[in-house]
Amino acid sequence: MAKISSASCFRAIFLGALIILCLPHPSTGVPLEELERAIAILRVRGRALFANAIITSDLLFDLLSDESLTLFAPTDSMLFDLDMTHSLPFYVSTLRLHSVPLRLSLSGLRSLPNSSSLPTLLPSHRLLLTKHSSSNDSIFLDGVQLLIPGLFDGQHIAVHGLADLLPLTAPSSPNRLVEDSAALAKSPWFLGSKFSPAPEPYFAFMDLSPAESPSVEEVSPSPSWGEEDFIVGDEGGPLDGRNNGF
Ligand SMILES: *[C@@H]1O[C@H](CO)[C@@H](O)[C@H](O)[C@H]1NC(C)=O
Numbered sequence: 001m002a003k004i005s006s007a008s009c010f011r012a013i014f015l016g017a018l019i020i021l022c023l024p025h026p027s028t029g030v031p032l033e034e035l036e037r038a039i040a041i042l043r044v045r046g047r048a049l050f051a052n053a054i055i056t057s058d059l060l061f062d063l064l065s066d067e068s069l070t071l072f073a074p075t076d077s078m079l080f081d082l083d084m085t086h087s088l089p090f091y092v093s094t095l096r097l098h099s100v101p102l103r104l105s106l107s108g109l110r111s112l113p114n115s116s117s118l119p120t121l122l123p124s125h126r127l128l129l130t131k132h133s134s135s136n137d138s139i140f141l142d143g144v145q146l147l148i149p150g151l152f153d154g155q156h157i158a159v160h161g162l163a164d165l166l167p168l169t170a171p172s173s174p175n176r177l178v179e180d181s182a183a184l185a186k187s188p189w190f191l192g193s194k195f196s197p198a199p200e201p202y203f204a205f206m207d208l209s210p211a212e213s214p215s216v217e218e219v220s221p222s223p224s225w226g227e228e229d230f231i232v233g234d235e236g237g238p239l240d241g242r243n244n245g246f
């Protein structure tokens with residue numbers, strides 16, 4: 001369970017002090033003032049938890065170091081659920097998944113071709129943008145509808161509201177780019193995650209130093225599976241009917 005609440009007060013004060021220290025220096029990233037305005041909009045437009053999550057996590061610094069940004073704000077209730085049911089690292093990774101290091105206004109999103117793949121601040125995770133021919137202008141990211149486009153439209157930052165939360169899953173969708181498949185093949189925990197939906201395997205994704213995640217350095221599914229079985233299992237594991245059919 002992610003515990004943002006207890007330490008968040010001190011953390012916010014600490015971050016605030018850091019920001020003030022940084023203020024006089026010219027920055028190459030998005031202007032702090034513009035990000036503050038975007039966050040203020042999130043608060044008043046019903047996405048307050050996303051706003052709070054940004055300023056109480058390291059994500060703030062990542063956001064400030066990008067030249068331009070698009071934030072896809074999940075709903076408060078979905079973010080609350082996530083906070084209650086998952087670890088803090090998983091929570092923060094999910095936040096990164098909602099942040100794209102490019103400014104994409106609504107017209108920018110509309111001008112992208114169907115099935116475009118957008119980078120996110122979570123390494124090796126991209127978002128698949130689709131447009132449904134049946135519902136005119138609707139835009140979907142990984143299947144989640146863009147419900148409130150154009151919440152904020154600044155010079156460097158665009159913010160849109162989602163109908164839900166972008167699920168942090170293994171980059172396994174068949175629609176993904178080839179590079180994601182390659183990353184997937186190299187990712188040993190993915191197979192394990194098929195059998196165990198526990199959040200722990202995600203540690204492997206998150207750039208955490210061993211000191212930060214001492215318990216999960218290597219994700220090896222089961223000692224009884226050899227490396228070869230494991231790879232073969234990728235195409236047809238015990239739960240995959242195809243393998244048993246032949
Ligand atoms: C966009 O692609 C998806 C599948 O990737 C398809 O279902 C959808 O109909 C396409 N939309 C348009 C407008 O072609």
Ligand SMILES: *[C@@H]1O[C@H](CO)[C@@H](O)[C@H](O)[C@H]1NC(C)=O
Nearest residue numbers: 132133134135136137138139
């Ligand atoms: C699509 O747009 C047309 C008018 O341009 C409207 O009549 C129709 O209801 C819209 N369909 C959807 C699914 O929004």
